Amino acid sequence: MSPVDLFCFLFFSLLVLILSAGYGNGHQYCPHSFTCGHLGTFHYPFTKAELPDCGLLPIHDCDNPHLPIKMIQLEKNGKFIQLNGITQQNAISILDQDFHRRLQQNTCATLNNNYSLPSPSPLYSIRIKYNVTLFQCKHSLNMKPPEHYIKHPCPDNGYDIYYDSLPSPNITEEAHSLFQSCSVLQFSSKDLTDTPDILSFVSAEMVVEVVLTYDCDQCYNKKGGQCRLDPNQKFYCDKGTLRINFSYSLFQSNVSLSSTTVHCFIVFFNELHLQVQRIRVKF
Incomplete structure (x- = not known):
């Protein structure tokens, strides 16, 4: 194989690789x-x-x-x-940090509503991976839950907060029946709930899943x-558009490849023509 033929072979091989890479996700500048x-x-x-x-x-x-x-x-x-x-x-x-500060300043007022995450979109949703369920009950309900439920008093807010000291990933039938007149709230949890110190497990630090x-x-x-x-x-x-980028670092020059490209195509089609002629002679 002559040097020119070898160069043409390498040139077309490189061209195929570049074209193949150009059809990735159409966003070649985006890192994996x-x-x-x-x-x-x-x-x-x-x-x-x-x-x-x-x-x-x-x-x-x-x-x-x-x-x-x-x-x-x-x-x-x-x-x-x-x-x-x-x-x-x-x-x-x-x-x-904002939620953490509010928790420290006024726990009851901060736990008055669920922690706010972005609403689900047509692209993705976000959920808290580890959470705890709290029940907010008005004083007028005079709640008397079983002993394994702990009460966090909120005398200035007109309600108290209850939670189960026994670990449970979901609301039990017992809890659903006991607290059916109360508001159900969920927050991130970093520890077990077997303590009257509600701030030991309700946390502003959370693991969220996308x-x-x-x-x-x-x-x-x-x-x-x-x-x-x-x-x-x-x-x-x-899906982006096809982009073919010849990097300067790859060629280390600004030399135009147009004449070389034309020459390689001529070599390619001449070789193709010769092969066709050989087939005709053979048959």
């Missing part, structure tokens, strides 16, 4: 994963704030060594929440696209 300071490695749907089109939940200051505390937004234009780490590929540990919708999961993991919402907040799968 990224590191964020000392917190570890993150994957989709998380993304660096500098690459908002590469994920759904932006993390800020990942590459800033002068800011050890990293912040995340759980929804577009959402509030900033401290990111403490990643527990699974789709689960993270966060600390809501669950992609079926459409978004199919879009990103099966079709190689990015999950998007149109102006009407309807889901669509953005």
Whole structure:
């Protein structure tokens, strides 16, 4: 094989590889994963704030060594929440400083409503992975639950808070019957509930799990696209466009390849023509 033929072979091989790479997810600048300071490695749907089109939940200051505390937004234009780490590929540990401050200042008032997470969207939903159920009952109900329920008094708020000291992942039939006239509240839990100190287990630090919708999961993991919402907040799968990038670092020059390309095509079609002629002579 002559040097020119060898070069043409390598050229076409490289071209095939580039074309194949160009059909990935249409977003070649989006990394498959990224590191964020000392917190570890993150994957989709998380993304660096500098690459908002590469994920759904932006993390800020990942590459800033002068800011050890990293912040995340759980929804577009959402509030900033401290990111403490990643527990699974789709689960993270966060600390809501505002909620923590309110818990310390006025526990009863803060526990008056469920902790607020972003509402489910056509792209994903978020849920607290470990939680505790509290029952908020008005004083006028004169509740007298069994001994394994602990009462947290809220005399200035017109109600008391009850919770089960025995660990249970769901509301039991007993609890449903006992507290049917009370409000049911759920908060993140960091420890067992077998104590009258409610702040020992109700916590502003929580593990939240991000669950992609079926459409978004199919879009990103099966079709190689990015999950998007149109102006009407309807889901669509953005597969991007074909991009062919010849990197300067690859060729280390700005020399035009047009003449070489033309020559290689001529060599290719001449070889093809010769093969056709040989077949005709043979038959």
